[in-house]
Amino acid sequence: MTRRRPKPPPMDELTYAQYQGWACCWCGTSLWTPEGGLSVGRSQGPHSTSIEVYACSRLCPQRPDKTPARP
Structure with missing residues (x-):
């Protein structure tokens, strides 16, 4: 059985850095x-x-689900 990946947050909930791809979409850590x-x-x-x-x-x-993302 395949696990479903959690959906990323909607665009209107992202910070500027997350929107630009500079920060994690979930925790905001710099990338x-x-x-x-x-x-x-x-x-x-x-x-x-x-x-x-x-x-x-x-x-x-x-x-959200704490399971590893698929590569």
Whole structure:
């Protein structure tokens, strides 16, 4: 059975840094590190717009379901 990834927060709930891809979409940790971030999907906005968002790691402490993201 395949686990479903949690949906990223909507665009209107993201900070400027999260919106730009500079910070984790769940905890806000800076992604300006040698490791960078991990894509976790697309954040939905109004009028069928979306942006790709990133997390600090596969085990981000603020991740809604606390299960590792799929690579």
